[in-house]
Amino acid sequence: MLARLSNAPRDYAWGSTSLIAALEGRAPSGAPEAEVWFGDHPGSPAQVEDGSGLTLDAWLAARATGTGAPDRLPYLLKLLAAGSPLSIQVHPSQDEARRGAAREDAAGIPVDAPERNYKDRNHKPEVIVAVSERFEALAGLRELTATRRLLTALGDEPGLRALRDSLEGDDEPAALRRTITWLLSGDSRDTVATVITALAAARSSEFGPEFDAARRIAAAYPGDPGVVVALLMNHVVLARGEALFVPAGVLHAYLSGLGVEVMAASDNVLRGGLTPKHIDVPELMAIVDATPGPPPFLAPRAVGxxxxxxxxxxxxxxxxxxxxxxxxxxxxxxxxxxxxxxxxxxxxxxxxxxxxxxxxxxxxxxxxxxxxxxxxxxxxxxxxxxxxx
Structure with missing residues (x-):
């Protein structure tokens, strides 16, 4: 059986005012339109357009009547339209999600509480494929040799030297973990201010796109330590049809553009900056994979x-x-x-x-x-x- 689906765009503040409307060939609504969800996730289940008036979760439950419990979809498909940067974030593994949700349940933290980290017991790996001609993102932590060159190009003020010193050491994941923890702890305000000031005049033939992106992030989130965390991450520009795969533990943030996103059916997000929402630094760092490396591109396999x-x-x-x-x-x-x-x-x-x-x-x-x-x-x-x- 085939049934049409529909859903209203979610009006998150970072959403684009034009990209989804342009794709659908209609006038913009005037509000930010960030995501359209196609799935049975209870956060925003799609509407089944068959005259039943049911959302997909209820529709699947009705079809399963007499045959057992309905099977939930293991994935959620979305249109995602970023008009400004999303939060830097990471998703847990399956085991981390189960343990985290059980721990928060035992502590009596309501599922809808702003300080709740684990909304469910599922992991949330995801793939984003660019639909716009340009889709910009941060994905994974850059190789430290390159990051050190970037910070040298940024300047030599004392605050920048403190940041470079924090990244020294033979154990690169440990150095990155230590630095991100420090940046998000609230003890790095002077360094964050120094970096943001230095960005205004920074120029580099090697890191021009990274500096341009960081300036835009700083304009959207003034004084946020996530601006400096972003400078530790791979800056990625996808062309139409190119994709990223973000598994558990990988820091990422989408900055601009329209994409099709598919993920495991979960709403588990640990944030690491560029947001007014709750940031649990110890829990974030407990699940982050701090291994530096190249961006996590996912190449398609041609079938025909x-x-x-x-x-x-x-x-x-x-x-x-x-x-x-x-x-x-x-x-x-x-x-x-x-x-x-x-x-x-x-x-x-x-x-x-x-x-x-x-x-x-x-x-x-x-x-x-x-x-x-x-x-x-x-x-x-x-x-x-x-x-x-």
Missing amino acids: DGVETFVPGIPDFALWHVSVSGGAERRIPLTGPAIPLAVAGEVTVAGGSGAAVTLHPGEAAFATPDERELVVAGDGELFIAHPGR
Whole structure:
């Protein structure tokens, strides 16, 4: 069975006022539109457009009546539109989420409390694929040799020397862990102020994009220590169709652009700056992977003409990327319940049951697990989220 899905954009302050509207071909609402969720997550379940009036979680529960408890989707598919930087954040592993949620439950912390770190017992690995021509992000901690060159290019004021000294040592993860803890602890205000002042005039042939991004971050979050944490991270610019995979423990922040994001169905976030929300520094540092390295790019695997797949190697999700034109058809095998989401043109998606839907940019549908494949035709482009293997 195929059923159309819809949802209202979430109006987080960092959302773009134009990107989702432009994709959907409508006038902007005037409010920030940050994310559109396509899934059964209780935080914002999609509406099933079949006349039932049900959201997808209730719709799945109704279909399971008499056959046992409904299966929750293991993933959540989103459109994400960043007009300004999101918080620097990290997500827990499965074991960390289970232990953290149990600990906070035992302490009597309500799930909706602002100081709560673990909203559920699930991990939250995620993949973001750029839909705009340019998608900007921070992902992972940069190699320290390069970071030391960046800080040298920034200047030689005493506050900068203190930052460089904190990063010295043979154990690079330990040096980064020590430095991030110090920056977020509240004892680094003078250094943070010095770095932000130095950014205003900083120029570098090697680190120009990093300095430009940091200046924009500093303008959005004046005085925030996350500005300096951002300078320790890989600055990434994705072209359309390029992707990042962010596993547990990897610091990241999306800065600007429109993307399709698929993640494990969780709302667990530990924040590390660029936010007015709660930051639990000890818990954050307990789950951060402080190993420096290159950005976590995820290359697609070509499957056939106009078909590629992003497979991060986890059971929660994988993502098909399908382009079609000129009367061609693409047959996409599924491994369970799937959500196709159109991002360009007009595409028709048909299931083996004979049901079909036509999707335009920003429109999505839900394919029940009995649909073993989807046939895509028309002239356009879409992504299909489904469980991994």
